[in-house]
Structures are given as structure tokens and as C-alpha cells.
Amino acid sequence: MEVCRIVTCILLSFLVSTGTSAETAHAEINYDITVRIDPVARTIEGRSVITATTSEELTLMLGRRFETTHARVDAAPLGPSASTGGMRAWRIAGSQHMPRRIVVHWRGEFSALDTSLDHPQTLGRDIPASSDDGTFLPDSSGWYPYIAGKLASYRLNIELPRGQRGIVPGRLVEESESDEGYRARFEFLSPTGGIDFMAGPYKVETTAMRGVSGKSIQLRTYFHPQIADLAPAYLNSVKGYIELYESWIGEYPFTEFSVVSSPTPTGFGMPTLTYLGIEVLRLPFIRSTSLGHEVLHNWWGNGVYPDYARGNWSEGLTTFMADYAYKERESPDAAREMRRGWLRDFAALAPGQDAPLTTFTSRTHGASQIVGYNKAAMTFLMLRDLLGRESFDRALHAFWREHRFRIASWADLQRAFQAVSRQDLYMFFDQWLTRAGAPVVRIAEAGRTKSDSGYRVTVILEQNAPIYRLRVPVAIRTEGGEELHMLDLESDHQTFTVDMRVRPLEVTLDPDLRLFRRLMPDEAPPILRQIMVDRTTTTVLLPERGEARSAAETLAGKLQNRDLKLVSATDALPPVPALVIGLQEQVDGWLAQHKLPRRPDIVQGKGSAQAWTVSRPDGGMLAVVSARDAASLKALTRPLPHYGRQSYVVFDGAKAISRGAWPTRVQAIKLE
Numbered sequence: 001m002e003v004c005r006i007v008t009c010i011l012l013s014f015l016v017s018t019g020t021s022a023e024t025a026h027a028e029i030n031y032d033i034t035v036r037i038d039p040v041a042r043t044i045e046g047r048s049v050i051t052a053t054t055s056e057e058l059t060l061m062l063g064r065r066f067e068t069t070h071a072r073v074d075a076a077p078l079g080p081s082a083s084t085g086g087m088r089a090w091r092i093a094g095s096q097h098m099p100r101r102i103v104v105h106w107r108g109e110f111s112a113l114d115t116s117l118d119h120p121q122t123l124g125r126d127i128p129a130s131s132d133d134g135t136f137l138p139d140s141s142g143w144y145p146y147i148a149g150k151l152a153s154y155r156l157n158i159e160l161p162r163g164q165r166g167i168v169p170g171r172l173v174e175e176s177e178s179d180e181g182y183r184a185r186f187e188f189l190s191p192t193g194g195i196d197f198m199a200g201p202y203k204v205e206t207t208a209m210r211g212v213s214g215k216s217i218q219l220r221t222y223f224h225p226q227i228a229d230l231a232p233a234y235l236n237s238v239k240g241y242i243e244l245y246e247s248w249i250g251e252y253p254f255t256e257f258s259v260v261s262s263p264t265p266t267g268f269g270m271p272t273l274t275y276l277g278i279e280v281l282r283l284p285f286i287r288s289t290s291l292g293h294e295v296l297h298n299w300w301g302n303g304v305y306p307d308y309a310r311g312n313w314s315e316g317l318t319t320f321m322a323d324y325a326y327k328e329r330e331s332p333d334a335a336r337e338m339r340r341g342w343l344r345d346f347a348a349l350a351p352g353q354d355a356p357l358t359t360f361t362s363r364t365h366g367a368s369q370i371v372g373y374n375k376a377a378m379t380f381l382m383l384r385d386l387l388g389r390e391s392f393d394r395a396l397h398a399f400w401r402e403h404r405f406r407i408a409s410w411a412d413l414q415r416a417f418q419a420v421s422r423q424d425l426y427m428f429f430d431q432w433l434t435r436a437g438a439p440v441v442r443i444a445e446a447g448r449t450k451s452d453s454g455y456r457v458t459v460i461l462e463q464n465a466p467i468y469r470l471r472v473p474v475a476i477r478t479e480g481g482e483e484l485h486m487l488d489l490e491s492d493h494q495t496f497t498v499d500m501r502v503r504p505l506e507v508t509l510d511p512d513l514r515l516f517r518r519l520m521p522d523e524a525p526p527i528l529r530q531i532m533v534d535r536t537t538t539t540v541l542l543p544e545r546g547e548a549r550s551a552a553e554t555l556a557g558k559l560q561n562r563d564l565k566l567v568s569a570t571d572a573l574p575p576v577p578a579l580v581i582g583l584q585e586q587v588d589g590w591l592a593q594h595k596l597p598r599r600p601d602i603v604q605g606k607g608s609a610q611a612w613t614v615s616r617p618d619g620g621m622l623a624v625v626s627a628r629d630a631a632s633l634k635a636l637t638r639p640l641p642h643y644g645r646q647s648y649v650v651f652d653g654a655k656a657i658s659r660g661a662w663p664t665r666v667q668a669i670k671l672e
């Protein structure tokens with residue numbers, strides 16, 4: 001199973017309109033909230049005192065499912081509200097009388113927590129839900145009255161029945177449990193974007209560490225009893241990550257970090273905590289991957305806030321300094337495999353399906369993740385290759401110092417890197433951020449001649465329009481080894497010469513895959529993800545009726561997550577990606593009838609079902625899913641969508657027993 005598919009975090013964030021910026025570390029808006037929550041009855045009763053030290057007009061919001069029982073602005077009652085979507089909004093006229101004091105008492109009911117939801121569904125929901133087993137009130141649900149589009153600080157008192165523990169981002173100031181129930185007080189005194197509330201029958205483990213400046217940092221796990229034994233290992237890992245990023249970037253900006261378990265398969269990052277599904281926390285690799293990513297978001301995302309209107313840079317930088325950095329620590333090969341995966345995923349998108357990085361806000365579907373996380377991470381890698389590790393890290397320190405608890409944009413990052421490197425990076429940032437797509441680079445020709453001092457290699461590089469300014473790594477192989485040269489490509493067709501003492505044998509383009517580009521077909525053999533993300537994909541369902549037909553239909557729907565474009569089994573395939581699903585004999589017959597390569601040896605005769613990709617003679621790609629019987633086909637519905645990065649997978653029931661990607665071939669020219 002791939003990590004990114006199960007727990008790609010989403011910063012539960014707010015959209016702040018441009019122009020709103022937290023210029024100081026003191027919020028203009030402060031909430032003092034007390035809530036009593038009953039997870040079983042699914043009720044909330046709350047009162048909030050909102051203090052505003054701004055004279056401008058404000059909009060007060062509250063989820064529509066809640067009712068106010070008392071609401072005043074200073075001495076006057078709150079006026080009538082307007083409804084937009086699931087929210088109610090009150091306009092509060094500007095006033096020179098400051099601070100203004102808005103008091104709201106409210107109450108209401110939550111939905112029942114639905115633990116059958118899968119990850120994409122839980123990500124898309126902004127519904128407050130509770131049960132004995134867990135309560136999650138996302139900020140976006142409007143579970144407490146808030147001022148729209150404003151960063152705010154808060155104090156929050158929680159009251160819960162005995163046995164339950166509740167948590168919100170921020171510092172736990174005090175807590176107590178008695179026969180009457182559990183009480184806790186949290187505060188978050190820096191301006192922040194919103195409050196997400198979590199509760200459950202948690203067992204809490206605590207440990208403390210000293211930060212780089214000597215500050216005490218409280219580390220906690222809020223785990224369901226069934227995973228309580230995982231707490232020590234998680235606490236230990238969190239400590240390691242905080243140490244790593246304090247030495248890399250700067251002081252951890254908060255006084256605590258908690259790992260909180262969720263009965264639904266979520267993966268959320270918030271300031272001072274991460275909220276991860278119980279099943280996710282059980283996965284052995286989460287501690288060495290996603291956990292570090294979530295801890296790092298306390299610097300990028302929840303420490304410096306992205307300027308969403310101009311593009312969210314925080315996922316790319318977090319992916320680069322967490323997921324990718326861990327691969328680099330593991331080995332150069334592991335890091336290259338991650339880059340290969342990113343480029344392969346990008347190559348699986350249809351041209352025009354991606355968007356410029358400046359338009360990425362958060363992950364909503366596969367294509368936006370491939371750009372917002374992976375292309376952005378690779379952009380940081382190319383930048384580090386350009387500036388050197390030392391300058392790159394110094395720029396990040398400066399960016400952190402300057403923008404802590406403020407909104408910052410890609411332009412602020414560019415300024416930080418320019419100031420440290422003293423280079424004009426306008427072209428670099430402009431081409432990688434404002435353009436969709438990727439450069440297409442080819443070796444058009446390469447040759448070798450004798451020269452006085454040895455040999456001269458001539459390489460002609462070509463790129464498609466629009467023209468990028470690129471440093472293209474080109475390797476020249478000799479009998480003694482390989483020499484890497486960086487060629488500055490600035491036009492569509494450019495000739496380079498390299499003088500060498502020893503006899504050059506072969507020229508290879510970007511053998512280490514350090515350049516973000518659209519791979520050529522041989523460099524990117526087809527993977528299953530292509531038919532998931534490419535919206536032009538056509539589908540052929542071979543079973544005509546019965547259980548096999550409905551299993552095939554369900555599977556196709558799950559893989560594509562959109563209306564299917566069906567073609568019949570006898571029709572010729574249009575020149576777009578295609579998915580064919582059927583039982584074993586139907587599949588073999590169909591492949592033969594369409595003169596397509598037969599079942600590859602690596603999957604032949606193995607397991608109860610197989611999926612593989614084929615490069616078609618007409619240039620299109622094909623994904624084939626073949627099962628022994630209807631039950632084996634049905635068993636693929638849940639697992640198969642997780643194997644998008646593979647070229648083939650063999651299943652025994654719902655369990656993948658073998659998988660892999662077809663080998664890639666780099667662009668190389670032998671010198672004669």
C-alpha cells in the first residue's frame with residue numbers, strides 16, 4: 001500500500017483573502033470560549049466572548065445547524081442573519097469604539113460519526129460528528145461562532161463526560177477529572193486560522209523534552225485503548241523529528257505536540273497536533289514517514305501560513321524536507337526512486353490536465369497532488385541543486401525568522417532565496433510556478449571527434465515550446481566511469497561541446513532524474529495510475545451480466561471516480577488510455593482479437609486476479625484487470641486503487657502478492 005494514498009495530510013485551513021495579513025504576532029480577534037459537549041447525545045452548548053480590536057466591518061459566522069440563544073454586540077442585540085451554504089452570517093458594522101465585545105451563546109446537535117467512510121470521503125466532509133468512540137468538529141463546519149477571514153487567538157474551556165478526553169490545537173493550561181466529568185483549558189495566543197476539536201475515550205501518555213532554546217515541550221499521545229501500547233514509540237519519534245527540524249530550520253514554535261487517534265481513516269495536520277486514523281497509526285511505516293511530515297507542518301503551514309490565493313507552497317516544501325529528505329537519508333537510490341515515482345506520476349497525466357503551482361491550494365484529487373506536492377517538492381530540489389545546500393538552508397532560516405506566524409507567498413520565498421544567494425531567480429520561479437506542464441527535453445544528436453588534447457563530444461539538445469531555461473544534467477560515460485556535465489539549455493535547439501582526455505563512449509540525459517520534465521514514453525513505461533487520473537480514459541467491461549458484470553462496474557467506478565466512458569468489447573479502441581476488466585478467458589480472447597500483447601509472463605498463472613499495463617502499438621496505453629471469477633474481481637475493489645504507481649499487480653483475494661513497474665530506459669546515445 002502506498003502511504004500517500006492513505007494518509008496524505010491536509011492542513012485544515014482557512015482561506016484568507018489577499019490583503020488580510022497578520023502583521024503582528026497579536027491577533028485583532030480573540031475568542032474566549034466555553035463548550036459543554038456530550039458525544040453520545042451528540043450535543044453542544046457553548047458561550048463565546050469575542051473581542052475585536054479593529055474598527056472595520058466584520059462578518060460573524062456560525063454553522064446553520066446551530067442556534068443562538070443569546071447574542072449581543074457590545075450593548076446591542078445581534079441583527080438578522082443571512083444564510084450561505086451551511087453557514088449563517090451576521091454583518092457587524094464597523095465602529096471606532098474599541099475593543100468591541102461580541103457575546104454569543106449557542107447550542108445544537110452533531111451528526112453521528114460514520115466510521116465506514118474512506119479517506120477521500122472524510123477529507124471532503126466539513127460536518128461536525130460525534131459518538132462515544134470519537135468526536136471531530138472541523139473548523140470549516142462552523143461549530144463555534146467565528147469572524148470570517150480573520151486570524152484569531154483563543155482560549156477554550158472544554159467540558160466532557162467522565163472517561164472522555166478532548167483536545168484542540170494549542171497549549172493545555174489545565175485539566176481535571178471528577179465525577180462530574182472532564183474539564184480542560186487550552187489557549188492559543190498567536191494568531192491562527194481556526195479551531196478543530198477532537199475528543200474520544202483516550203488514554204493519554206505524556207513526556208517532556210527540551211527544545212533548542214531550553215524551552216520545555218510537552219509531547220502527548222491521545223490514543224484509543226486498543227492502540228495505547230504504541231504510545232512510547234510515537235512519543236520517541238516525535239521527539240526525534242522536533243530535534244531534526246529545530247536544528248534544520250529554527251526553534252519549534254509551540255509548547256506541545258500531540259498525536260491523536262481517530263476512529264475514521266483520516267490524516268490531518270494542525271498546529272501542535274496531528275489527527276490520524278487508528279488503522280493508519282498501526283501501520284509500521286507511519287512513524288518513519290507521515291508522522292515527520294505532520295510534525296514539519298508546524299513550521300511550514302501552521303507556523304508560516306501559505307497565501308492560499310497565490311498558491312500553497314507549504315505542501316511542496318514539507319514533502320521536500322520530510323518525505324523526500326528521509327529517502328535521501330536512506331540512500332541515493334531510494335531518493336532517485338522517489339523522483340522517478342514523481343515524474344512517472346506526472347507523465348501519467350494527460351497533457352493539459354495539470355495546473356500551475358500558483359493555483360494549488362490543497363489536495364482535492366490525484367492531479368492536484370501530483371503538482372502541489374510532487375512538482376513543488378522537485379522545484380525545491382532543483383533550487384537546492386542550483387544554489388547549493390548551504391545557501392538553500394540559510395535562506396530557509398531567514399524565511400522562517402521573518403515570516404513566523406504570518407502569511408507568506410511564493411514571492412516571499414523567492415525573495416529569501418535571492419537575498420541569500422544574490423542571484424536573480426525571477427526566471428526560475430516564474431517558469432516553474434506560473435506554467436502548467438513540464439519541459440520536454442531530448443538529445444537530438446551526439447557525436448565524438450578527435451582533438452589535439454583528446455576528444456571533443458558534441459551534444460545537441462532540443463526542447464519543445466514553451467522554452468524553459470534549464471540546467472540539464474548530461475552524463476558522459478568513458479571506460480573509467482561517468483562524468484556529469486550541467487548544460488545550460490535556453491533555446492529550442494542548442495549545441496554543446498565538451499572536451500575530454502579519455503575516449504567518451506555514451507551520452508545520457510539526466511540519468512539521475514533531477515530535472516522536472518515530461519518523461520519520454522520509453523523513460524516512463526505505463527503505470528496503472530494513468531487510467532485513474534486521465535479523464536479521457538475509455539473503459540471496456542467484458543462480463544455482460546451477473547455478478548461479474550456488477551463487480552467490474554464497481555471496480556471501474558472506484559478506479560476512475562467519475563462517469564465511465566464505456567466502449568463495447570468488439571469496438572476498436574480510440575487513441576486514448578483504456579481500461580479493460582474481465583474474467584480470465586474473456587480477457588485473453590479480447591487481447592487476441594485486438595492483436596494486443598498477451599498476458600505477460602510475470603503475472604501469468606499467478607494468484608486469483610492480476611492487473612497490468614500495456615503500451616499499445618497506436619501509442620495509447622491500456623490497463624488490463626483479469627480475475628479468475630466474480631468473487632476474485634470483487635475482492636479488488638478496495639485494494640487495487642492503492643496500486644496506481646505499479647505497472648503490474650498480482651492479487652490473492654484482496655492481498656497483493658506481487659507487484660512492480662516495467663523497467664525504464666534512460667535517453668542515451670552511443671558515440672561512434
Ligand SMILES: [Zn+2]
Pocket residue numbers: 008009010011269293297315318
Ligand atoms: Zn502535508
